[in-house]
Amino acid sequence: MTAAVALDAILVVVLLWVAWASLWSRDLFRGIVLFISFGMILSIGWIRLGAPDVGLAEAAIGAGLTGALLLATWGSLPRGSGTPEGEDEPDEEHDASDGQ
């Protein structure tokens, strides 16, 4: 019982922390990766709430496909936008794992 409560408490804290880090990340790529992690942790949360259907959908759509869409969008942004240094930075090739 106490172990379950401790697990839930850790889940809540980590979930809020990852959400905060994803929203406030100054690097877009970092924010997207944190968003995908947020989806995975959230799906564990749904399973803990006794809703495995929602957990499966969250993992597949919320984390997987939304993450792929966000990464594809990030890959087609102009180089250097969304980094803390701004657009003027002569950055190296985005090795995005997108296909667009």
Added chain:
Amino acid sequence: MDNRRYFGPGGWVLRVLLAAALAVVGAGLGLALTAPAGDPGLTAGVRAALPASGAGNPVTAVLLNFRGYDTLLEMAVLTAALAGVWSLGRAHRTRFIRPSPVLTALTRVLAPLFPLVCGYLLWAGADHPGGAFQAGAVLATAAVLHVLSAPERGPRLPELPLRLAAVAGLAVFLAVALGVMTGGARFLEYPPALVKWLMLAIETAAMLSIAAILAGLFLGGRPGQPDD
């Protein structure tokens, strides 16, 4: 006068509107937390009607039978969203990135597993967690991996099957919903003898549709050869 101070990004009007929206959301959450848990909800009703629904999983029963109308509209929304994205232009690769050997090897290993997992989720959805949405998302992931790991002049997603699959879910759902009316039933009122098979047909078509729609959204435009 500089209107951007009031209306632009970070302007006062936007800030006040956002603050008001946040306050409403916060108040709603606070009300929900403090509200007494007096209403038992519909759990008992759903459990009582479960044997007649044609599915052992209450979530599937609600999604496809009791509230089938909502799921039908949901399929319509997804199909319309795909039509919206595809109407913006053809899919094109802005930059080609050579797929890494890890990605291609992993895709080869995973490829036969996708249909298996997908079929299991679809079939298990009747009695266990799973169903058309999850199975469709798994199938869409397979398509996305296929797109990502294809070489530059390699195979694309086939255009005609993708278009047909995208509308199949809505078409079959509507055909069943209207078809039962010829037997004297109401819209979406499945005859008890056929309910399991009608729902399976809808789920299968919906799975294909969801997979095609999610993969089509990932493409970001109409499939086929680019115009330029």
